[in-house]
Amino acid sequence: xxxxxxxxxxxxxxILLARDLYSIFMQLPDEASQGMIYRIIFFHVxxxxxxxxxxxxxxxxxxxxxxxxxxxYDAIAVAVTEVGLAFLAANLVTGSIxxxxxxGIWWTWDARLTSALVCWLLYAGYLMLRRAIEEPTARARxxxxxxxxxxADVPIVIFSxxxxxxxxxxxxxxxxxxxxxxxxxxxxxxxxxxxLLGVIxxxxxxxxxxxxxxxxxxxxxxxxx
Amino acid sequence: MDFLRQMWVITRKDLRAELRTKEAVNASLxxxxxxxxxxSFAFDPLEDQTREMSxxxxxxxxxxxxTLVLNxxxxxxxxxxxxxxxxxxxxxxxxxxxxxAFANFVLVLAVELVSLPVFGIxxxxxxxxxxxxxxxxxxxxxxGLTVIGTIFSALTVNIRLRELMAPLLVYPMLxxxxxxxxxxxxxxxxxxxxxGENEIWLRLLVAFDVIFTALSLVLLETVLVG
Numbered sequence: 001x002x003x004x005x006x007x008x009x010x011x012x013x014x015i016l017l018a019r020d021l022y023s024i025f026m027q028l029p030d031e032a033s034q035g036m037i038y039r040i041i042f043f044h045v046x047x048x049x050x051x052x053x054x055x056x057x058x059x060x061x062x063x064x065x066x067x068x069x070x071x072x073y074d075a076i077a078v079a080v081t082e083v084g085l086a087f088l089a090a091n092l093v094t095g096s097i098x099x100x101x102x103x104g105i106w107w108t109w110d111a112r113l114t115s116a117l118v119c120w121l122l123y124a125g126y127l128m129l130r131r132a133i134e135e136p137t138a139r140a141r142x143x144x145x146x147x148x149x150x151x152a153d154v155p156i157v158i159f160s161x162x163x164x165x166x167x168x169x170x171x172x173x174x175x176x177x178x179x180x181x182x183x184x185x186x187x188x189x190x191x192x193x194x195x196l197l198g199v200i201x202x203x204x205x206x207x208x209x210x211x212x213x214x215x216x217x218x219x220x221x222x223x224x225x
Numbered sequence: 226m227d228f229l230r231q232m233w234v235i236t237r238k239d240l241r242a243e244l245r246t247k248e249a250v251n252a253s254l255x256x257x258x259x260x261x262x263x264x265s266f267a268f269d270p271l272e273d274q275t276r277e278m279s280x281x282x283x284x285x286x287x288x289x290x291x292t293l294v295l296n297x298x299x300x301x302x303x304x305x306x307x308x309x310x311x312x313x314x315x316x317x318x319x320x321x322x323x324x325x326a327f328a329n330f331v332l333v334l335a336v337e338l339v340s341l342p343v344f345g346i347x348x349x350x351x352x353x354x355x356x357x358x359x360x361x362x363x364x365x366x367x368x369g370l371t372v373i374g375t376i377f378s379a380l381t382v383n384i385r386l387r388e389l390m391a392p393l394l395v396y397p398m399l400x401x402x403x404x405x406x407x408x409x410x411x412x413x414x415x416x417x418x419x420x421g422e423n424e425i426w427l428r429l430l431v432a433f434d435v436i437f438t439a440l441s442l443v444l445l446e447t448v449l450v451g
Contacts, residue, residue, distance in 0.1 A: 066447055121397040129394060132384045141451050142380050145444050149376075149398060152440055156401045156433060 016193035023186045037101040040094050046191035047091040050198045054084025059151035062144035074140035079205035085123050115157045122150040231316040235324025249294045257290035257340040280410030291333045295374025296391045299382040318446030330371045355413045365430045366406030376441040379448045405430040
């Protein structure tokens with residue numbers, strides 16, 4: 001069942017991505033002031049939104065794990081965090097490439113960039129923390145608590161953006177900016193495509209986590225025998 | 226009332242244990258001096274520009290030196306199975322947390338207050354011009370540092386590589402608090418009073434303290450007992 005879901009979603013995501021890539025490179029014109037490079041925004045912004053969605057899901061499943069003690073939620077939390085971290089990395093890298101062209105520098109300590117990096121570090125810490133704990137129950141419990149702390153920190157980090165001087169361009173999608181309807185449509189479809197990709201990756205990672213748990217229990221059984 | 230009494234018992238126990246050995250406090254104090262000296266090589270300490278950013282340097286010193294005290298907070302209870310006794314004691318996790326956090330707060334603040342005049346002398350900074358405001362910022366910033374440090378000390382108490390993991394997790398989490406404490410300290414050391422433009426950072430610092438104190442109180446029992 002899940003196998004079919006992964007392939008089905010994969011097919012939809014592939015079609016959407018193909019359509020968007022065609023639109024981005026063949027149909028849409030260069031942007032008036034930025035020229036060619038603006039196209040990276042079609043991946044930059046959706047990647048950030050997907051990553052944020054992943055963080056929210058990870059927090060909810062961490063709370064659910066602490067309430068129910070069901071390891072299913074722990075597996076979802078770790079899978080979705082890993083995928084979200086990859087998307088956030090994609091966001092940081094695409095932003096850096098854009099900055100090199102437009103600002104002439106790879107990195108600037110603008111608040112929005114800084115907060116994305118801080119979030120990345122927080123969730124990288126989550127994965128490292130998991131590695132350091134061997135006992136599965138303690139690992140799940142402690143990681144869930146850390147995840148809740150990290151998610152509580154995210155809005156504080158992001159809100160401090162507004163008070164720090166900012167160099168990042170104001171949002172053009174869903175933030176009051178003006179945008180051509182064709183570009184909007186492509187951005188929206190690309191967001192859907194990336195979210196689907198995130199779901200697929202999470203499902204695959206989830207299966208790894210479940211297999212890992214099974215191996216662990218078999219190994220424990222073998223030791224007991 | 227019971228809560229305060231229980232909390233006070235834990236605080237007194239921790240302070241007494243620390244003051245008898247003075248291990249963490251001495252190490253932390255010496256470490257803060259070492260960092261202050263190291264900074265003098267990284268920047269020219271007498272240039273005006275350096276003096277402007279010295280309030281920020283101060284918080285890096287505090288964050289580094291503070292974790293030496295904070296990391297040990299729960300790890301110290303492992304020998305002789307003291308941690309099990311604390312968990313089994315008829316007090317709530319919240320009281321245990323507040324007791325430990327308050328003891329740590331006193332210790333870290335003491336280290337900070339000793340290194341502050343040393344910093345003023347070394348870097349030729351007139352830190353005392355807004356002393357009470359600076360003390361308020363110190364207290365708020367240190368409470369944020371202490372809360373995060375204490376709960377993460379509990380989180381990492383039983384794991385491999387404890388000494389490495391705790392700072393790795395603590396510093397990114399602390400960034401909003403450190404950022405606002407640095408902003409405020411820079412302003413105060415430069416002679417600007419609290420309020421007006423920098424009030425928003427004071428609010429951020431207070432909000433950080435309140436949010437994470439509440440979260441820690443709710444979650445400590447989950448961390449230690451499950």
